[in-house]
Amino acid sequence: xxxxxxxxxxxxxxxxxxxxxxxxxxxxxxxxxxxxxxxxxxxxxxxxxxxxxxxxxxxxxxxxxxxxxxxxxxxxxxxxxxxxxxxxxxxxxxxxxxxxxxxxxxxxxxxxxxxxxxxxxxxxxxxxxxxxxxxxxxxxxxxxxxxxxxxxxx
Amino acid sequence: xxxxxxxxxxxxxxxxxxxxxxxxxxxxxxxxxxxxxxxxxxxxxxxxxxxxxxxxxxxxxxxxxxxxxxxxxxxxxxxxxxxxxxxxxxxxxxxxxxxxxxxxxxxxxxxxxxxxxxxxxxxxxxxxxxxxxxxxxxxxxxxxxxxxxxxxxxxxxxxxxxxxxxxxxxxxxxxxxxxxxxxxxxxxxxxxxxxxxxxxxxxxxxxxxxxxxxxxxxxxxxxxxxxxxxxxxxxxxxxxxxxxxxxxxxxxxxxxxxxxxxxxxxxxxxxxxxxxxxxxxxxxxxxxxxxxxxxxxxxxxxxxxxxxxxxxxxxxxxxxxxxxxxxxxxxxxxxxxxxxxxxxxx
Numbered sequence: 001x002x003x004x005x006x007x008x009x010x011x012x013x014x015x016x017x018x019x020x021x022x023x024x025x026x027x028x029x030x031x032x033x034x035x036x037x038x039x040x041x042x043x044x045x046x047x048x049x050x051x052x053x054x055x056x057x058x059x060x061x062x063x064x065x066x067x068x069x070x071x072x073x074x075x076x077x078x079x080x081x082x083x084x085x086x087x088x089x090x091x092x093x094x095x096x097x098x099x100x101x102x103x104x105x106x107x108x109x110x111x112x113x114x115x116x117x118x119x120x121x122x123x124x125x126x127x128x129x130x131x132x133x134x135x136x137x138x139x140x141x142x143x144x145x146x147x148x149x150x151x152x153x154x
Numbered sequence: 155x156x157x158x159x160x161x162x163x164x165x166x167x168x169x170x171x172x173x174x175x176x177x178x179x180x181x182x183x184x185x186x187x188x189x190x191x192x193x194x195x196x197x198x199x200x201x202x203x204x205x206x207x208x209x210x211x212x213x214x215x216x217x218x219x220x221x222x223x224x225x226x227x228x229x230x231x232x233x234x235x236x237x238x239x240x241x242x243x244x245x246x247x248x249x250x251x252x253x254x255x256x257x258x259x260x261x262x263x264x265x266x267x268x269x270x271x272x273x274x275x276x277x278x279x280x281x282x283x284x285x286x287x288x289x290x291x292x293x294x295x296x297x298x299x300x301x302x303x304x305x306x307x308x309x310x311x312x313x314x315x316x317x318x319x320x321x322x323x324x325x326x327x328x329x330x331x332x333x334x335x336x337x338x339x340x341x342x343x344x345x346x347x348x349x350x351x352x353x354x355x356x357x358x359x360x361x362x363x364x365x366x367x368x369x370x371x372x373x374x375x376x377x378x379x380x381x382x383x384x385x386x387x388x389x390x391x392x393x394x395x396x397x398x399x400x401x402x403x404x405x406x407x408x409x410x411x412x413x414x415x416x417x418x419x420x421x422x423x424x425x426x427x428x429x430x431x432x433x434x435x436x437x438x439x440x441x442x443x444x445x446x447x448x449x450x451x452x453x454x455x456x457x458x459x460x461x462x463x464x465x466x467x468x469x470x471x472x473x474x475x476x477x478x479x480x481x482x483x484x485x486x487x488x489x490x491x492x493x494x495x496x497x498x499x500x
Contacts, residue, residue, distance in 0.1 A: 040308075089308070096298065096318065097271060099283075102309030102341065122308040129275040153276060154283065154310050 029091040031058060031068035031104055037076060040088065040105040041117030041149065049078050056085070056106070070098070071131030073143075076106065083108050083116075086132075086146060088124050099125050099154050107146050115146040123154035217433035224260045225440065226290075227297030227316065228432055229424050245294040246432070250439050252295075252317045257447055258324055263287050264332030264368060266350055267301060269314050270323040280322060283312055284352050288337040302340055304349040309341065327356045331367045333389035342379040343372045343391075 031037070035058045039046030049056055056078035061068040068074050072087050089105035101122075108116045113136070124147075132143040222229065228249065230242045252258075261267055266286050273281035285301030288311070292298045297316045302309065314321065327350075340348045347370075359366075371392045374383065384394050385404040394400075412418060424432075 094313070096313045096315045097320065099310045099312045101311075105308075121306055123305045123310060126273055126275045126281060152306060153281075154305060154312075 029093075029104075031072075031074070031087060031090060031092075032061065032066050033058060035068075035104065037074075037085070037087075037106045038103045039078070039085075039108060040120055040122045041107045041115060041146075042119050042121070043108050043115075043117035045079055045081070045083070046108055046117060054079070056083070070094075070125055071128055071135060073109075073135075074106065076108075078108070084111060085109060086143060088120070088128060088146075088150075089122070098127055099123075107149075109143075109146065111141075113141040113143045113145055115149055118149055120146070120150045123152040124150045126153040129153075215434055215438065216430055217437035221433045221437060221440075222429055223262075225433075225436075227293055228436055229293060229429060230432075231293045232422055232424055234421075242294065242432075243435075246436055248295060249317060250436060250443075252319075253440070254443055256321060256323070258316055259326045259329075260365075261287060261290075261299070261324075261326045261329060262331040262365065263290055263335055263337055264330055265326055266328040266354065267299075268323075268325045268327055268354070269301065269312075269321060271314075271318075272320045272322055282352075283310075284327065284350055284354055285310075285312070286337070286340070286348060286350060288340055302337075302348050303352070304345045305352070307345065309345065309348060311341075325356060327354050329359065329365055331365055333367065333369060333371075337390070338381070339372065339374065339383055339388060339391055342374050342381075342383070344375060347372045 036055045037058060038055060039050055046056075056076035058068065058074050059077050059082070060075040062073040062075070068087050068090075069092065070087055070090055074085050074087060076083055076085050085106040085108045087104070088107050089099075089101035089103070091101060091104055094100045105122060107120060110116060129144070129147060132147065136143045228246060230237060230245075264287065266284065268282060268284045270280050270282045272279060283301060283303070285303035287299050288302045290297070290299035292315070295315075295317045298313055299316065300311055300313050302311045304310070314324075316324070370390060372390055373392050374394065377396075382400075382404070383391060384396055384400050385407065
Protein backbone atom coordinates (compact mmCIF):
# COMPACT_ATOMS: atom_id res chain seq x y z
CA UNK A 1 0.00 0.00 0.00
CA UNK A 2 2.77 2.42 0.91
CA UNK A 3 4.54 1.78 -2.44
CA UNK A 4 1.34 2.61 -4.34
CA UNK A 5 0.88 5.76 -2.26
CA UNK A 6 4.46 6.83 -2.99
CA UNK A 7 3.90 6.26 -6.69
CA UNK A 8 0.74 8.32 -6.57
CA UNK A 9 2.60 11.13 -4.79
CA UNK A 10 5.32 11.06 -7.47
CA UNK A 11 2.70 11.25 -10.24
CA UNK A 12 0.84 14.10 -8.56
CA UNK A 13 4.10 15.99 -8.05
CA UNK A 14 4.62 16.16 -11.82
CA UNK A 15 1.01 16.76 -12.76
CA UNK A 16 0.87 20.01 -10.72
CA UNK A 17 2.61 22.93 -12.54
CA UNK A 18 5.88 23.75 -10.82
CA UNK A 19 6.93 27.40 -10.79
CA UNK A 20 10.36 28.64 -9.81
CA UNK A 21 9.73 32.37 -10.33
CA UNK A 22 10.51 34.99 -7.71
CA UNK A 23 7.75 37.00 -6.14
CA UNK A 24 7.75 40.53 -7.58
CA UNK A 25 6.10 43.68 -6.34
CA UNK A 26 5.73 47.05 -7.98
CA UNK A 27 9.08 48.89 -7.90
CA UNK A 28 9.24 51.38 -5.01
CA UNK A 29 11.69 53.78 -6.71
CA UNK A 30 13.16 54.88 -3.39
CA UNK A 31 16.33 56.95 -3.11
CA UNK A 32 18.79 55.07 -0.93
CA UNK A 33 22.43 54.04 -0.85
CA UNK A 34 23.99 53.76 -4.34
CA UNK A 35 20.97 55.22 -6.13
CA UNK A 36 22.02 57.08 -9.27
CA UNK A 37 20.65 60.61 -9.31
CA UNK A 38 20.28 63.38 -11.83
CA UNK A 39 21.83 66.79 -11.23
CA UNK A 40 19.45 69.49 -12.44
CA UNK A 41 21.34 72.69 -11.66
CA UNK A 42 23.87 74.30 -14.03
CA UNK A 43 26.95 73.72 -11.87
CA UNK A 44 30.05 72.75 -13.91
CA UNK A 45 30.75 69.59 -11.95
CA UNK A 46 27.13 68.47 -12.26
CA UNK A 47 26.92 69.13 -15.99
CA UNK A 48 30.21 67.33 -16.68
CA UNK A 49 29.19 64.30 -14.66
CA UNK A 50 25.81 64.01 -16.43
CA UNK A 51 27.38 64.54 -19.86
CA UNK A 52 30.06 61.89 -19.50
CA UNK A 53 27.40 59.35 -18.52
CA UNK A 54 28.54 58.83 -14.92
CA UNK A 55 25.71 60.29 -12.85
CA UNK A 56 26.31 60.93 -9.13
CA UNK A 57 25.58 58.06 -6.76
CA UNK A 58 24.03 58.55 -3.35
CA UNK A 59 26.38 57.38 -0.59
CA UNK A 60 24.49 58.62 2.45
CA UNK A 61 20.99 59.88 3.20
CA UNK A 62 20.78 62.36 6.10
CA UNK A 63 17.68 60.78 7.48
CA UNK A 64 16.59 58.46 10.29
CA UNK A 65 15.48 55.93 7.68
CA UNK A 66 17.89 55.41 4.81
CA UNK A 67 15.26 56.48 2.27
CA UNK A 68 15.42 59.96 0.78
CA UNK A 69 12.40 61.95 -0.39
CA UNK A 70 11.73 65.51 -1.55
CA UNK A 71 13.72 67.98 0.54
CA UNK A 72 16.14 65.50 2.09
CA UNK A 73 19.86 66.15 2.14
CA UNK A 74 22.08 63.44 0.67
CA UNK A 75 25.80 62.90 0.23
CA UNK A 76 26.72 62.01 -3.34
CA UNK A 77 29.89 60.73 -4.98
CA UNK A 78 30.39 62.81 -8.12
CA UNK A 79 33.55 62.84 -10.30
CA UNK A 80 35.63 61.29 -7.53
CA UNK A 81 34.48 63.87 -4.96
CA UNK A 82 31.96 63.84 -2.13
CA UNK A 83 29.34 66.56 -2.36
CA UNK A 84 26.17 67.33 -0.44
CA UNK A 85 22.92 67.70 -2.35
CA UNK A 86 19.21 68.30 -1.79
CA UNK A 87 16.61 66.09 -3.45
CA UNK A 88 14.18 68.23 -5.46
CA UNK A 89 12.16 65.59 -7.26
CA UNK A 90 11.56 61.87 -6.91
CA UNK A 91 10.22 59.06 -9.08
CA UNK A 92 8.47 57.53 -6.12
CA UNK A 93 4.67 57.64 -5.90
CA UNK A 94 3.69 60.67 -3.86
CA UNK A 95 0.70 61.81 -1.80
CA UNK A 96 -2.14 63.50 -3.67
CA UNK A 97 -1.30 67.01 -4.97
CA UNK A 98 2.47 66.41 -4.63
CA UNK A 99 4.10 66.07 -8.06
CA UNK A 100 6.04 62.98 -9.07
CA UNK A 101 8.80 63.30 -11.62
CA UNK A 102 10.23 60.99 -14.26
CA UNK A 103 13.73 61.18 -12.73
CA UNK A 104 15.29 61.57 -9.28
CA UNK A 105 16.56 65.14 -9.32
CA UNK A 106 19.13 66.71 -7.00
CA UNK A 107 20.71 70.14 -6.59
CA UNK A 108 24.33 70.22 -5.37
CA UNK A 109 24.94 72.41 -2.31
CA UNK A 110 27.82 73.46 -0.09
CA UNK A 111 27.91 72.66 3.62
CA UNK A 112 26.33 76.00 4.48
CA UNK A 113 23.38 75.34 2.15
CA UNK A 114 24.32 77.63 -0.74
CA UNK A 115 23.79 75.91 -4.09
CA UNK A 116 26.85 75.46 -6.29
CA UNK A 117 24.94 76.20 -9.52
CA UNK A 118 23.15 79.40 -10.45
CA UNK A 119 19.94 78.14 -12.02
CA UNK A 120 17.58 75.14 -11.92
CA UNK A 121 15.87 74.68 -15.26
CA UNK A 122 13.50 71.86 -14.38
CA UNK A 123 10.29 72.44 -12.42
CA UNK A 124 10.50 71.99 -8.68
CA UNK A 125 7.64 71.02 -6.33
CA UNK A 126 6.15 73.93 -4.45
CA UNK A 127 5.94 71.80 -1.30
CA UNK A 128 9.73 72.18 -1.17
CA UNK A 129 9.22 75.73 0.13
CA UNK A 130 7.55 74.43 3.25
CA UNK A 131 9.93 71.48 3.76
CA UNK A 132 13.12 73.51 3.34
CA UNK A 133 11.87 76.28 5.62
CA UNK A 134 11.19 73.76 8.39
CA UNK A 135 14.57 72.15 7.85
CA UNK A 136 16.37 75.51 7.90
CA UNK A 137 14.77 76.33 11.24
CA UNK A 138 15.64 72.92 12.65
CA UNK A 139 19.26 72.83 11.48
CA UNK A 140 20.12 76.57 11.53
CA UNK A 141 21.44 76.27 7.96
CA UNK A 142 19.65 78.22 5.23
CA UNK A 143 18.44 75.58 2.76
CA UNK A 144 15.97 77.95 1.14
CA UNK A 145 18.68 79.63 -0.97
CA UNK A 146 18.19 77.00 -3.67
CA UNK A 147 14.57 78.11 -4.06
CA UNK A 148 15.81 81.46 -5.33
CA UNK A 149 17.62 79.78 -8.24
CA UNK A 150 14.56 77.71 -9.22
CA UNK A 151 12.79 78.96 -12.34
CA UNK A 152 9.48 77.11 -12.22
CA UNK A 153 7.38 75.64 -9.43
CA UNK A 154 4.89 72.92 -10.23
CA UNK B 155 -46.45 53.14 -26.07
CA UNK B 156 -43.52 51.62 -27.89
CA UNK B 157 -41.16 52.91 -25.21
CA UNK B 158 -43.29 51.27 -22.53
CA UNK B 159 -43.25 47.97 -24.38
CA UNK B 160 -39.47 48.14 -24.78
CA UNK B 161 -39.00 48.96 -21.11
CA UNK B 162 -41.32 46.17 -20.03
CA UNK B 163 -39.39 43.62 -22.04
CA UNK B 164 -36.16 45.10 -20.62
CA UNK B 165 -37.43 44.64 -17.07
CA UNK B 166 -38.65 41.13 -17.85
CA UNK B 167 -35.31 40.28 -19.40
CA UNK B 168 -33.51 41.50 -16.29
CA UNK B 169 -35.81 39.52 -14.02
CA UNK B 170 -35.32 36.43 -16.18
CA UNK B 171 -31.57 36.75 -16.10
CA UNK B 172 -31.69 37.17 -12.34
CA UNK B 173 -33.65 33.94 -11.95
CA UNK B 174 -31.54 32.13 -14.53
CA UNK B 175 -28.46 33.36 -12.66
CA UNK B 176 -26.59 33.90 -15.85
CA UNK B 177 -24.47 36.91 -16.59
CA UNK B 178 -25.80 37.83 -20.01
CA UNK B 179 -27.19 41.14 -18.83
CA UNK B 180 -24.05 41.77 -16.79
CA UNK B 181 -21.89 41.75 -19.91
CA UNK B 182 -23.52 45.02 -20.86
CA UNK B 183 -21.98 46.67 -17.85
CA UNK B 184 -18.45 46.43 -19.27
CA UNK B 185 -17.08 49.52 -20.95
CA UNK B 186 -17.04 49.15 -24.71
CA UNK B 187 -14.95 51.17 -27.12
CA UNK B 188 -17.75 53.08 -28.74
CA UNK B 189 -18.28 56.79 -28.98
CA UNK B 190 -20.00 57.81 -25.79
CA UNK B 191 -22.96 60.13 -25.89
CA UNK B 192 -22.84 62.92 -23.40
CA UNK B 193 -25.63 64.35 -21.35
CA UNK B 194 -26.55 66.87 -24.09
CA UNK B 195 -27.54 64.11 -26.44
CA UNK B 196 -29.29 62.29 -23.65
CA UNK B 197 -31.31 65.42 -22.87
CA UNK B 198 -32.47 65.66 -26.44
CA UNK B 199 -33.40 62.02 -26.72
CA UNK B 200 -35.13 60.87 -23.57
CA UNK B 201 -34.14 62.72 -20.44
CA UNK B 202 -35.09 60.24 -17.80
CA UNK B 203 -36.99 57.22 -18.85
CA UNK B 204 -40.22 56.94 -16.95
CA UNK B 205 -40.84 53.34 -16.04
CA UNK B 206 -44.43 52.20 -15.87
CA UNK B 207 -45.63 52.24 -12.27
CA UNK B 208 -44.53 49.44 -10.01
CA UNK B 209 -46.57 47.87 -7.22
CA UNK B 210 -46.98 51.07 -5.24
CA UNK B 211 -48.25 52.89 -8.33
CA UNK B 212 -45.48 55.51 -8.39
CA UNK B 213 -43.49 56.18 -11.57
CA UNK B 214 -39.86 55.19 -11.16
CA UNK B 215 -37.32 57.37 -12.90
CA UNK B 216 -34.35 55.73 -14.58
CA UNK B 217 -31.14 57.55 -15.44
CA UNK B 218 -29.82 57.43 -19.00
CA UNK B 219 -27.35 54.54 -19.48
CA UNK B 220 -24.51 56.95 -20.38
CA UNK B 221 -24.26 57.94 -16.71
CA UNK B 222 -22.11 54.94 -15.86
CA UNK B 223 -19.43 56.30 -18.19
CA UNK B 224 -19.85 59.96 -17.32
CA UNK B 225 -19.93 59.49 -13.54
CA UNK B 226 -18.12 56.20 -12.86
CA UNK B 227 -17.09 57.25 -9.34
CA UNK B 228 -20.71 57.01 -8.14
CA UNK B 229 -20.43 53.24 -8.50
CA UNK B 230 -18.89 51.70 -5.38
CA UNK B 231 -15.95 49.32 -5.19
CA UNK B 232 -17.34 45.94 -6.32
CA UNK B 233 -15.35 44.00 -3.69
CA UNK B 234 -17.99 42.34 -1.50
CA UNK B 235 -15.97 42.77 1.73
CA UNK B 236 -16.14 46.55 1.39
CA UNK B 237 -19.77 47.01 0.34
CA UNK B 238 -21.96 48.91 2.75
CA UNK B 239 -25.18 50.33 1.31
CA UNK B 240 -25.63 52.97 3.99
CA UNK B 241 -22.07 54.24 3.70
CA UNK B 242 -22.46 54.43 -0.09
CA UNK B 243 -25.70 56.39 0.21
CA UNK B 244 -24.14 58.89 2.61
CA UNK B 245 -21.13 59.21 0.34
CA UNK B 246 -23.34 59.96 -2.64
CA UNK B 247 -25.03 62.75 -0.70
CA UNK B 248 -21.61 64.24 0.11
CA UNK B 249 -20.48 63.91 -3.49
CA UNK B 250 -23.55 65.75 -4.77
CA UNK B 251 -23.01 68.44 -2.16
CA UNK B 252 -19.43 68.94 -3.34
CA UNK B 253 -20.51 68.96 -6.98
CA UNK B 254 -22.97 71.75 -6.21
CA UNK B 255 -20.04 73.89 -5.08
CA UNK B 256 -17.37 72.97 -7.65
CA UNK B 257 -18.06 71.84 -11.19
CA UNK B 258 -16.51 68.42 -11.74
CA UNK B 259 -16.89 67.99 -15.48
CA UNK B 260 -17.17 64.82 -17.48
CA UNK B 261 -13.77 63.55 -18.56
CA UNK B 262 -12.08 60.36 -19.69
CA UNK B 263 -8.60 58.92 -19.81
CA UNK B 264 -6.94 60.83 -22.62
CA UNK B 265 -8.65 64.16 -21.95
CA UNK B 266 -6.47 67.19 -21.40
CA UNK B 267 -7.41 68.99 -18.20
CA UNK B 268 -6.38 71.93 -16.04
CA UNK B 269 -6.74 71.80 -12.27
CA UNK B 270 -6.47 74.82 -9.97
CA UNK B 271 -5.64 73.96 -6.38
CA UNK B 272 -5.41 76.10 -3.27
CA UNK B 273 -1.71 76.01 -2.40
CA UNK B 274 -0.44 77.64 0.78
CA UNK B 275 3.16 77.32 -0.43
CA UNK B 276 2.87 79.41 -3.58
CA UNK B 277 3.02 83.25 -3.62
CA UNK B 278 -0.36 83.61 -5.35
CA UNK B 279 -2.25 81.12 -3.27
CA UNK B 280 -3.34 78.98 -6.24
CA UNK B 281 -1.41 76.46 -8.28
CA UNK B 282 -2.61 75.49 -11.74
CA UNK B 283 -1.48 72.40 -13.59
CA UNK B 284 -2.36 71.28 -17.09
CA UNK B 285 -1.95 67.70 -18.20
CA UNK B 286 -3.42 64.67 -19.90
CA UNK B 287 -5.40 62.26 -17.76
CA UNK B 288 -3.46 58.99 -17.92
CA UNK B 289 -5.46 57.04 -15.38
CA UNK B 290 -8.50 57.41 -13.22
CA UNK B 291 -9.79 55.25 -10.44
CA UNK B 292 -11.20 55.04 -6.97
CA UNK B 293 -14.85 55.24 -6.09
CA UNK B 294 -16.96 57.61 -4.08
CA UNK B 295 -15.23 60.52 -2.42
CA UNK B 296 -11.83 58.94 -2.98
CA UNK B 297 -12.11 59.04 -6.76
CA UNK B 298 -8.82 60.19 -8.25
CA UNK B 299 -7.15 60.86 -11.57
CA UNK B 300 -3.52 61.41 -12.62
CA UNK B 301 -2.47 64.25 -14.91
CA UNK B 302 0.77 64.05 -16.83
CA UNK B 303 2.71 66.77 -18.61
CA UNK B 304 6.26 67.39 -19.73
CA UNK B 305 7.41 70.77 -18.38
CA UNK B 306 10.87 72.07 -19.38
CA UNK B 307 11.74 68.57 -20.67
CA UNK B 308 10.89 67.05 -17.30
CA UNK B 309 7.96 64.64 -17.06
CA UNK B 310 5.68 65.51 -14.15
CA UNK B 311 2.66 63.62 -12.87
CA UNK B 312 0.23 64.74 -10.20
CA UNK B 313 -2.54 62.70 -8.59
CA UNK B 314 -5.71 64.66 -7.80
CA UNK B 315 -8.57 63.44 -5.67
CA UNK B 316 -11.68 64.70 -7.41
CA UNK B 317 -13.58 65.63 -4.25
CA UNK B 318 -10.67 67.20 -2.39
CA UNK B 319 -11.81 70.51 -0.88
CA UNK B 320 -8.50 72.13 -1.88
CA UNK B 321 -9.42 71.85 -5.53
CA UNK B 322 -10.84 75.15 -6.75
CA UNK B 323 -11.50 74.42 -10.38
CA UNK B 324 -11.34 71.51 -12.81
CA UNK B 325 -11.47 72.44 -16.49
CA UNK B 326 -11.50 70.04 -19.38
CA UNK B 327 -9.49 71.68 -22.15
CA UNK B 328 -9.90 68.83 -24.61
CA UNK B 329 -12.57 66.18 -24.08
CA UNK B 330 -11.68 62.99 -25.87
CA UNK B 331 -10.95 59.34 -25.28
CA UNK B 332 -8.10 57.14 -26.36
CA UNK B 333 -7.92 53.52 -27.46
CA UNK B 334 -6.86 52.33 -23.99
CA UNK B 335 -8.36 52.81 -20.54
CA UNK B 336 -4.95 53.50 -19.01
CA UNK B 337 -2.24 55.58 -20.66
CA UNK B 338 0.62 54.65 -18.32
CA UNK B 339 2.68 53.80 -21.41
CA UNK B 340 3.09 57.54 -22.00
CA UNK B 341 5.87 57.37 -19.39
CA UNK B 342 7.87 55.25 -21.84
CA UNK B 343 6.73 57.11 -24.93
CA UNK B 344 8.51 59.95 -26.70
CA UNK B 345 8.03 63.17 -24.69
CA UNK B 346 6.06 64.96 -27.42
CA UNK B 347 3.05 62.70 -26.74
CA UNK B 348 2.82 63.99 -23.16
CA UNK B 349 3.61 67.66 -23.78
CA UNK B 350 0.82 70.19 -23.48
CA UNK B 351 1.29 73.96 -23.16
CA UNK B 352 0.51 75.22 -19.67
CA UNK B 353 -1.49 78.11 -21.11
CA UNK B 354 -3.61 75.87 -23.32
CA UNK B 355 -7.08 77.26 -24.11
CA UNK B 356 -10.20 75.11 -23.80
CA UNK B 357 -11.08 73.62 -27.18
CA UNK B 358 -14.61 73.86 -28.48
CA UNK B 359 -16.05 70.66 -29.88
CA UNK B 360 -17.92 70.80 -33.16
CA UNK B 361 -20.11 67.82 -32.38
CA UNK B 362 -21.22 68.29 -28.79
CA UNK B 363 -23.07 65.02 -28.38
CA UNK B 364 -20.45 62.35 -28.99
CA UNK B 365 -17.11 62.12 -27.19
CA UNK B 366 -14.54 61.39 -29.92
CA UNK B 367 -12.04 58.56 -29.66
CA UNK B 368 -8.55 59.66 -30.67
CA UNK B 369 -7.09 56.73 -32.61
CA UNK B 370 -3.54 57.96 -32.02
CA UNK B 371 -0.85 55.26 -31.94
CA UNK B 372 2.01 56.38 -29.74
CA UNK B 373 5.69 55.68 -30.43
CA UNK B 374 7.65 54.31 -27.50
CA UNK B 375 11.26 55.08 -26.68
CA UNK B 376 13.77 52.23 -27.09
CA UNK B 377 13.90 49.73 -24.22
CA UNK B 378 14.32 49.48 -21.17
CA UNK B 379 10.72 50.24 -20.28
CA UNK B 380 8.94 50.57 -16.97
CA UNK B 381 6.54 47.72 -17.73
CA UNK B 382 6.30 44.85 -20.17
CA UNK B 383 4.02 46.58 -22.62
CA UNK B 384 4.04 43.65 -25.02
CA UNK B 385 2.08 41.62 -22.43
CA UNK B 386 -0.70 44.15 -22.01
CA UNK B 387 -2.52 44.11 -25.33
CA UNK B 388 -2.31 47.87 -25.85
CA UNK B 389 -4.25 49.35 -28.75
CA UNK B 390 -2.85 52.87 -28.61
CA UNK B 391 0.80 51.97 -29.16
CA UNK B 392 2.65 51.56 -32.43
CA UNK B 393 4.25 48.25 -33.32
CA UNK B 394 6.79 47.55 -30.56
CA UNK B 395 9.33 45.92 -32.89
CA UNK B 396 10.61 43.47 -30.31
CA UNK B 397 12.45 40.19 -30.95
CA UNK B 398 10.09 37.23 -31.26
CA UNK B 399 11.13 35.75 -27.88
CA UNK B 400 9.26 38.57 -26.09
CA UNK B 401 6.01 37.73 -27.82
CA UNK B 402 6.56 34.00 -27.20
CA UNK B 403 7.02 34.60 -23.49
CA UNK B 404 4.00 36.89 -23.47
CA UNK B 405 1.90 34.10 -24.94
CA UNK B 406 3.23 31.67 -22.36
CA UNK B 407 2.25 33.86 -19.39
CA UNK B 408 -1.00 35.06 -20.91
CA UNK B 409 -4.33 34.06 -19.38
CA UNK B 410 -6.65 33.87 -22.39
CA UNK B 411 -9.34 32.05 -20.38
CA UNK B 412 -10.01 35.18 -18.29
CA UNK B 413 -12.26 36.71 -20.91
CA UNK B 414 -14.59 33.72 -20.54
CA UNK B 415 -14.54 33.86 -16.75
CA UNK B 416 -18.03 35.03 -15.85
CA UNK B 417 -17.49 34.99 -12.10
CA UNK B 418 -14.40 37.16 -12.46
CA UNK B 419 -16.43 39.64 -14.50
CA UNK B 420 -19.25 39.49 -11.94
CA UNK B 421 -16.85 40.23 -9.09
CA UNK B 422 -15.31 43.17 -10.93
CA UNK B 423 -18.56 44.95 -11.77
CA UNK B 424 -21.68 46.23 -10.06
CA UNK B 425 -24.78 44.43 -11.38
CA UNK B 426 -26.95 46.36 -13.80
CA UNK B 427 -29.92 46.47 -11.41
CA UNK B 428 -27.84 48.08 -8.69
CA UNK B 429 -26.32 50.54 -11.14
CA UNK B 430 -29.80 51.56 -12.19
CA UNK B 431 -30.78 52.16 -8.57
CA UNK B 432 -27.67 54.16 -7.81
CA UNK B 433 -27.97 56.44 -10.82
CA UNK B 434 -31.71 56.84 -10.37
CA UNK B 435 -30.85 58.11 -6.90
CA UNK B 436 -28.50 60.81 -8.08
CA UNK B 437 -29.38 61.70 -11.64
CA UNK B 438 -32.10 64.26 -10.97
CA UNK B 439 -29.77 66.33 -8.78
CA UNK B 440 -26.89 65.98 -11.27
CA UNK B 441 -29.11 67.14 -14.12
CA UNK B 442 -30.38 70.06 -12.03
CA UNK B 443 -26.81 71.14 -11.33
CA UNK B 444 -25.88 70.81 -15.01
CA UNK B 445 -28.94 72.82 -16.01
CA UNK B 446 -28.14 75.61 -13.52
CA UNK B 447 -24.55 75.79 -14.78
CA UNK B 448 -25.74 75.99 -18.39
CA UNK B 449 -28.06 78.86 -17.49
CA UNK B 450 -25.26 80.60 -15.61
CA UNK B 451 -22.91 80.26 -18.56
CA UNK B 452 -25.50 81.58 -21.00
CA UNK B 453 -26.27 84.51 -18.70
CA UNK B 454 -22.62 85.38 -18.25
CA UNK B 455 -22.02 85.20 -22.01
CA UNK B 456 -24.99 87.54 -22.60
CA UNK B 457 -23.82 89.90 -19.88
CA UNK B 458 -20.31 90.08 -21.30
CA UNK B 459 -21.60 91.11 -24.71
CA UNK B 460 -23.97 93.58 -23.06
CA UNK B 461 -21.18 95.12 -20.96
CA UNK B 462 -19.00 95.71 -24.03
CA UNK B 463 -21.80 97.55 -25.82
CA UNK B 464 -22.56 99.74 -22.82
CA UNK B 465 -18.83 100.38 -22.26
CA UNK B 466 -18.34 101.87 -25.70
CA UNK B 467 -21.25 104.33 -25.36
CA UNK B 468 -20.61 105.17 -21.72
CA UNK B 469 -19.60 108.56 -20.40
CA UNK B 470 -15.83 108.52 -19.69
CA UNK B 471 -16.47 110.41 -16.46
CA UNK B 472 -18.59 107.60 -15.15
CA UNK B 473 -16.57 105.30 -12.94
CA UNK B 474 -19.21 102.60 -12.64
CA UNK B 475 -21.74 101.27 -15.06
CA UNK B 476 -25.06 102.03 -13.44
CA UNK B 477 -27.71 99.43 -12.89
CA UNK B 478 -26.73 95.96 -11.90
CA UNK B 479 -26.78 94.04 -15.15
CA UNK B 480 -25.23 91.02 -13.56
CA UNK B 481 -26.95 89.93 -10.37
CA UNK B 482 -24.39 88.94 -7.76
CA UNK B 483 -25.53 85.30 -7.64
CA UNK B 484 -24.50 84.94 -11.30
CA UNK B 485 -21.01 86.34 -10.78
CA UNK B 486 -18.88 83.24 -10.68
CA UNK B 487 -16.05 83.18 -13.17
CA UNK B 488 -17.80 85.86 -15.22
CA UNK B 489 -17.37 88.39 -12.42
CA UNK B 490 -13.69 88.89 -13.13
CA UNK B 491 -14.27 89.27 -16.85
CA UNK B 492 -16.85 92.01 -16.45
CA UNK B 493 -14.54 93.96 -14.17
CA UNK B 494 -11.73 93.76 -16.68
CA UNK B 495 -14.00 94.97 -19.47
CA UNK B 496 -14.97 98.01 -17.39
CA UNK B 497 -11.39 99.03 -16.72
CA UNK B 498 -10.41 98.52 -20.36
CA UNK B 499 -12.82 101.15 -21.57
CA UNK B 500 -11.46 103.76 -19.17
